[in-house]
Amino acid sequence: MQTLFNIVVFPGILYILAWTVLLFWFFRKFMAALHKRVGPSFNGPMGTYQTLFDLSKLLTKESITPKGVNPYLFSLMPLLALSIAILPTALIPWTPDITVAKSSYGLLGLVVLIGIEPFILFLTGFGSNNKYSFLGGIRILTQMISMETSFFLAALSPAILFSTLNLNSIIQQSSWLSFAILLPGFVLYFIALLGLLEQPPFNIPDAEQEIVYGFYTEYSGTNYFLLKVSEFSEFMAVFAGAVTLFLGGYKGLFFDGFSFLFAKMLIVAMIMMAIRASTPRITMKQMLMFSWKYLVPLSLVNIAWIMIAKILFFGGM
Amino acid sequence: MQHTNRLRPFFENITFDRDDNELVLNFGPQHPSAHGQLRLMLHLQQEQIVKAHPDIGYLHRGMEKMAENMIYNEFMPTTDRMDYIASSANNYGFALAVEKLIGLEVPRRAKVIRMMLLEINRLMSHLFWLATTALDIGAMTVFLYAFREREYLMDIIEDYCGARLTHAAIRIGGVPLDIQDDFLYDLKVFLNKLPENMKDYEDLLDTNRIWQMRMENVGTIPTDMALSWGCSGPMLRASGVEWDIRKEEPYELYDEVEFNVPVSDKGDNYARYKIYMAEMRESAKILYQCIDMYTQTEKNNQTELMAHAPQYISAPKLNIMTQNYSLMQHFVLVTQGMRPPVGEVYVPTESPKGELGYFINSQGGPYPYRLKLRAPSFWHTGVLTDLLPGHYIPDVVSIIGTTNIVFGEIDR
Numbered sequence: 001m002q003t004l005f006n007i008v009v010f011p012g013i014l015y016i017l018a019w020t021v022l023l024f025w026f027f028r029k030f031m032a033a034l035h036k037r038v039g040p041s042f043n044g045p046m047g048t049y050q051t052l053f054d055l056s057k058l059l060t061k062e063s064i065t066p067k068g069v070n071p072y073l074f075s076l077m078p079l080l081a082l083s084i085a086i087l088p089t090a091l092i093p094w095t096p097d098i099t100v101a102k103s104s105y106g107l108l109g110l111v112v113l114i115g116i117e118p119f120i121l122f123l124t125g126f127g128s129n130n131k132y133s134f135l136g137g138i139r140i141l142t143q144m145i146s147m148e149t150s151f152f153l154a155a156l157s158p159a160i161l162f163s164t165l166n167l168n169s170i171i172q173q174s175s176w177l178s179f180a181i182l183l184p185g186f187v188l189y190f191i192a193l194l195g196l197l198e199q200p201p202f203n204i205p206d207a208e209q210e211i212v213y214g215f216y217t218e219y220s221g222t223n224y225f226l227l228k229v230s231e232f233s234e235f236m237a238v239f240a241g242a243v244t245l246f247l248g249g250y251k252g253l254f255f256d257g258f259s260f261l262f263a264k265m266l267i268v269a270m271i272m273m274a275i276r277a278s279t280p281r282i283t284m285k286q287m288l289m290f291s292w293k294y295l296v297p298l299s300l301v302n303i304a305w306i307m308i309a310k311i312l313f314f315g316g317m
Numbered sequence: 318m319q320h321t322n323r324l325r326p327f328f329e330n331i332t333f334d335r336d337d338n339e340l341v342l343n344f345g346p347q348h349p350s351a352h353g354q355l356r357l358m359l360h361l362q363q364e365q366i367v368k369a370h371p372d373i374g375y376l377h378r379g380m381e382k383m384a385e386n387m388i389y390n391e392f393m394p395t396t397d398r399m400d401y402i403a404s405s406a407n408n409y410g411f412a413l414a415v416e417k418l419i420g421l422e423v424p425r426r427a428k429v430i431r432m433m434l435l436e437i438n439r440l441m442s443h444l445f446w447l448a449t450t451a452l453d454i455g456a457m458t459v460f461l462y463a464f465r466e467r468e469y470l471m472d473i474i475e476d477y478c479g480a481r482l483t484h485a486a487i488r489i490g491g492v493p494l495d496i497q498d499d500f501l502y503d504l505k506v507f508l509n510k511l512p513e514n515m516k517d518y519e520d521l522l523d524t525n526r527i528w529q530m531r532m533e534n535v536g537t538i539p540t541d542m543a544l545s546w547g548c549s550g551p552m553l554r555a556s557g558v559e560w561d562i563r564k565e566e567p568y569e570l571y572d573e574v575e576f577n578v579p580v581s582d583k584g585d586n587y588a589r590y591k592i593y594m595a596e597m598r599e600s601a602k603i604l605y606q607c608i609d610m611y612t613q614t615e616k617n618n619q620t621e622l623m624a625h626a627p628q629y630i631s632a633p634k635l636n637i638m639t640q641n642y643s644l645m646q647h648f649v650l651v652t653q654g655m656r657p658p659v660g661e662v663y664v665p666t667e668s669p670k671g672e673l674g675y676f677i678n679s680q681g682g683p684y685p686y687r688l689k690l691r692a693p694s695f696w697h698t699g700v701l702t703d704l705l706p707g708h709y710i711p712d713v714v715s716i717i718g719t720t721n722i723v724f725g726e727i728d729r
Binding site: 034035036037131135138200201203204207208209210211212276277278279280281282283284285286 | 340342343348349350363364451452453454455456457458461462465521522525527528530531709710711712713714
C-alpha cells in the first residue's frame with residue numbers, strides 16, 4: 001500500500017505531473033517579471049490553468065512520425081526518457097521519513113541516473129532522420145561529455161566530506177559549516193547542471209535560432225509532451241539533488257520538512273531563470289573551451305579543497 | 318487521403334552519392350532565424366561551413382513590374398511592403414526620385430516632417446535590429462525591452478498616419494497631413510527616455526562576456542570586401558569607410574542639422590552592433606533638432622505641406638472643394654495620373670539599412686517605363702557567400718543578424 005502510494009501519488013507520477021505544471025507556470029511568470037511583461041494571466045488565478053491546458057492540449061494532439069524512421073523506436077525514446085527521468089525521485093529523501101528506495105549508494109544512483117538522461121535525448125536526435133535533429137544529437141553528446149566530468153566531480157565533494165554515499169546521512173550530517181565548505185562545489189555543480197539541463201547560456205543542443213529545435217524538431221503531440229515532462233522531471237531530479245547534496249535537503253530553520261526542500265528547489269530554479277534572462281547563448285566551441293579549460297580544472301581544485309577542509313574541520317580523512 | 322510516398326522529395330531528403338564528409342544543410346527558407354525567406358545552402362564539415370550559397374526569391378512579388386502598370390501616386394503604398402521595418406524610408410526614396418524627375422521644390426515644413434518620419438523610422442528599424450539580433454544570439458530579455466520602445470514609436474507613427482507598419486505617410490511633393498498636436502510632446506517624452514532605455518540594453522550586452530565572445534572577431538568584413546560587394550550603410554561604416562549619403566549628398570535638410578557619422582575599422586559583428594547603437598543616438602540628436610526646426614516653421618508661418626505644381630500635384634483639399642479649376646485638375650491627376658517629363662533619374666537615400674536608391678525611367682507617360690530599386694539588403698545577402706565559409710553554425714546566425722537583411726526589399 002505504501003509502495004503504491006509512493007508510485008502513484010508522492011513522490012510518484014501525480015507529484016511529477018503537478019510539479020511539471022506548476023514549475024512551467026512558475027518559469028513563465030518569473031520570466032515575465034524579469035522581462036517586464038505579464039505572462040499568462042487569463043485562465044485561472046494568475047494564469048495557473050494555462051500550463052494545464054497547454055499540456056493537455058499536447059497530450060491530445062496527433063503525434064506525427066516522420067518518414068524514414070523506425071516508428072516504434074521513435075516513440076519508445078520519449079517513454080524511455082521519461083522513465084529514466086522519473087527514477088531519481090525514488091532515491092531522494094523528500095522528508096525525514098519518505099525515501100522510496102533507501103540505499104547506502106543513493107548518491108551514486110542519483111548521479112548515474114541524471115547522467116544517462118542525455119544519452120536518451122541524443123538517441124531521439126539520431127533517430128529522427130532530420131539534419132537539425134542530427135546536429136542537435138551531436139551537440140548534446142559533446143555537451144554531455146564535457147559537462148558531466150565536472151558534474152560528477154562536483155557531486156563527489158559532499159561524498160568525500162561526509163565519507164558516505166547515503167543521501168539521508170549526507171543531509172543529517174550537513175551544517176552551516178559544511179554548507180560553507182561545499183559552496184564552491186555547489187557553484188560548480190550549478191554551472192554543470194545548466195549544461196546538463198541545456199539551460200542558457202548552455203542551451204546549445206536545442207538552440208532554436210541555430211538548429212530549429214535540435215533533437216525536439218520532429219517530435220509533436222504526445223511524444224513532445226512526454227519529452228517535456230521528462231525535461232521537467234529532470235529539472236526536479238537535478239534541483240532536488242543539488243538541494244540534498246549541498247543545501248541540507250529537507251533541513252529547515254525551525255523544523256524539518258518537505259516545504260523547506262521545495263522552497264530551496266524553487267530558489268535554485270529562480271537563480272537558473274535569472275541567468276536565463278540575462279545571458280545570450282555561447283557556441284559549441286566556447287562551451288568546450290570553458291568546460292575543459294576552466295570548469296574541469298576548477299572541479300579538481302575543489303576536490304582538493306574539500307580534502308583539505310575535511311582534514312582541518314572534520315578531523316582527518 | 319494523402320499519399321506521402323507520392324510526394325516529390327524535398328531537396329534535403331535527396332541522398333547524394335558523395336564520398337566526402339560534407340553535410341548539405343538547407344538553412345531556410347522556413348527557419349527561425351532566416352529573417353524572412355532566406356534560403357541558405359550550407360555545406361558543412363561537422364559544424365564548420367565550407368561553402369555557403371544564399372538563395373533568394375521566396376518572397377518575390379514583382380513590385381518593379383507592378384510599378385510599370387501604376388500611376389506614380391498609386392505605387393506609393395506598394396513601396397511600404399519593401400522594407401516593411403522602415404516603410405517611410407521607402408516611401409521617401411520613391412517620392413524623392415519622382416520629385417527629382419519633375420524638379421519639384423518641397424515646402425520647408427513638409428521637409429521637416431519628412432525628416433522626423435525618416436529618423437523615427439531609423440530608430441524603429443535599429444531597435445528592431447537590436448531586438449532580433451539579440452534574440453538570435455539568445456538574449457531574449459533585450460528582445461522584449463527593445464520591442465517595448467519600438468511599440469512606443471509605432472504608436473507615435475500610428476497617431477500621425479493611422480498605420481503602424483505600412484505607413485504610406487509621404488506623398489510625392491510633400492506630406493499629406495500636418496503633425497497632430499501632441500506629436501512633438503510624445504516624441505520628446507520618448508527621446509528623453511531613450512538614453513535610459515539604451516543604457517538598459519548596453520548594460521545587458523556591452524560588457525557581457527558571452528555577447529563579446531559571440532560578436533568580437535566574428536564575421537569580419539575587410540574594407541575591400543565590403544566595397545567590392547557593394548555594402549552600404551552601417552555595414553560599410555563598420556568596415557572603416559565613412560560613407561553616409563546624408564552627409565555626402567545631403568537631401569532634405571540634412572545639411573542644416575548637426576550629426577556625426579559613426580565609423581569603425583574593425584568590421585566584425587561587434588563593430589556593427591556599436592555602430593547601430595551610436596546611430597540610434599545620432600538619430601535622437603537629429604530628432605531634437607527637427608523639433609526645433611518645426612517650431613521655427615510655426616513661428617515663420619510656413620504652413621504649406623505640398624509643393625505648388627498644378628501640373629503634377631493636386632491642390633489642397635480646401636481649394637478642391639471650393640474652386641472649379643482645382644477640382645478639375647485633381648480629377649485629371651487622380652484618374653490619369655501625373656506625366657513627368659521624359660528622362661531618367663537615380664536617387665540614392667540613406668535608409669536605415671544602407672543606400673536605398675530608386676531608378677526611374679520616364680517616357681512621358683503616366684506610368685514609369687521602368688522602375689528599379691537598389692535595395693541595400695540584396696547586396697548584404699551577397700556578402701554571405703564570401704563571409705560565411707570558415708565560420709560555425711552559431712556564427713551564421715549572428716552574422717545574418719548583424720547584416721540586418723529584410724527580405725521584403727531583397728525580393729521586392
